Amino acid sequence: MVKLEPFDVEQWMDKYENSPGIRNLAETCAASISIDELVALCEDPNTPHPLNTATKLTYGAIRGSSALRERLASLYSTRAAAPLPGDNVLITPGAIAANFLLLYTLIGPGDHIVCMYPTYQQLYSVPESLGAEVSLWKLQKEKNYIPDVEDLKSLVKENTKLIIVNNPNNPTGATTPKSVLQALVNFARERDLIILSDEVYRPLFHGTSPADPEFPPSLLSLGYSKTISTGSMSKAYSLAGIRIGWIASRDRSIIEAIAAARDYTTIAVSQLDDQVATYALSPSVMHALLGRNIKLAKTNMTLLETFINEHNHICSWVKPTGGTTALVKFVKKGVPVDDMQFCIDVIEKAKVMFVPASKCFSPELKGSVRMGFVCETEVLREALKSLGEYIREHLA
Template sequence: MVQIEAFDVEQWMDKYEVTPGVLNIAETCAASISIDDLVALCEDPGTPGPLSTSTKLTYGAIRGSPALRARLAALYSARVASPMSADNILLTPGAIAANFLLLYTLIGPGGHVVCVYPTYQQLYSVPQSLGAEVSLWKLKKEKKYIPDLEELKDLVKENTKMIIVNNPNNPTGSTTPKSVLQGLVDFAKERDIIVLSDEVYRPLFHGVAPIDKEFPPSIVSLGYDKAIATGSMSKAYAMAGIRVGWIASRSSEIIEAIATARDYTTISVSQIDDQIASYAMSQSVVHALLGRNIALAKTNVALLETFVNEHSSICSWVKPTGGTTAFIEFKKNGQPVDDEQFCIDVIESTKVMFLPGAKCFGHGKDFKGFVRIGFVCETDVLKEALKQLGTYIREHLA
């Protein structure tokens, strides 16, 4: 029997997000949209709608529709000498399935994996469950949660099969600069190590601009065939409900290996989900969709920054530059709070929901006093949640 640790983030969400009247600032998707909202964003009235009701509901294209895979490939073809082919994209039911499937295919007993930390627990717990040894590449607050390549050198071993990063990072909201990504790719290429970048929050950047020389490209844009990116419609594209994710790699060998393993799992993505995602990624919709979500992120991160500054004797952070999450440390009398009890007390007293850092990202031993807040919700929800939270911490932590 496979032994795998409880997935603390997901269990916390399952337990508390159904609380009546909850002010959910734990959710990490950009504020979700409806199909009607999506159609309203379309900039070309002549574009066919997102659903063809006459399409027979077969399994559909097993690896994903040609239209959607071509549109996703175009994401990884900007500003590169060699465009990516649609054949190098494999659709999955969400990025969580993409990550699981490729780890299941490429990692096993006797292998070694280096994974950034903190990050989404799946990225290190699944390799461990598959019999691999995992070393944590620890991100530090004083370094703005940017991975240190010098520290990586001491973590890699002769049997290292994969290095895993998460950019933008969950839970910190940090982004790894281009020069660091290029250094990582060069390092891995010299040693023939696969690099996996979970890019589920890409391209939701709100603190770094494309004109910045350190603006982070996708890992698959940096000239290394054994680089893999995973993505999803859930976070940056605000459509978790359609369950569409993908794997991208310039290595046909990697894609074929994963596709072969995939035959034992999900077969295909729902045709309905595929159609909606394809519509969202069309040129007449995708720019407005991303524009909406980036604007929302910029508005809301400014509100959160004001809150942190106003309560600087109680909480501190490294301001996120991408994604939808912030990692905030709370203290009482100069000491970190018990973050798990803090989160429970806050939701019971105010209905404001967020996640405890030590429990969900540090297994109880790291990140004491930290909480993860998902701030790209509806702005009115964030405003009310911060109002209630402000009252609570002035009464209980000041």
């Protein structure tokens, strides 16, 4: 029987996020929107409504509609030497299904995996459950949580098959710059290794600009065929409720292998979900939607940075540059708090929820919590006010 470790962050979310009166700073999606709000963002009144109610609710296109796959392929073709064909994209029920499916397809006993760490637990616990050996490529606070390829080189073995990265990173909010990604690709190409880049928070960048020469591209744009990108409509696109994710690769054989394995799992995604995602990624909607979320992230980042600066004797961080999460460390009298008990106490006394990092991401992150800060601005404002009152009473 496959043995899976408890998925700590998801179990924590499930246990506490519906607590009465809670202000949720554990959620990692950019503030979710309704279909009506999505339609209101559309810049072309002639664009058809996202839901075609005349559609017969069959299984639909098994790999995802051609319209949706072509729109995603065009995103990966930006700044790339060659366009990505739509047939090199496979639609899945969320990025969590995308990651699970490709690991289930590609990884087995005897394989060795190197995984960026800390990151979303699925990315290293699932390979372990499949019988693979996993080495952790640890991010260092002293290096602003930017991975060091020299550290990676010492981890790779003769049976290494896959390197896994997460960019922007969950939980730190750090982004891996272009030069590091290129060095990673060069190293993997020399050894014929596959790279999985979980880009679920892409393209929500708030601390770096496309004009910056180190702005991180998708890994698929760097010219190495054995790269895989997974993504989702949940985080940067505010549409977690439609459960749309995807797998993209320039190696068609990888996509074909995963598509064959999927026959044993979900078969297809909902046609209705596919329609909404296709609409959201249309030129008349996508730029307004991303503009809304990047503006929200920047506004909220300013609020959170002000809060941390005001309480710098209690909390510290490496300021995030992408995604929706921040890793914040709290101390009391110079000693890191027990972050698990701290989180429970803050839920009970301040009605604010975030995630204990030492339990849900790494025991080495004692005293730290993961905050999801790209919620509605007023929710963040009220949560930080309550948290400030808690700090003055219990930690100062």
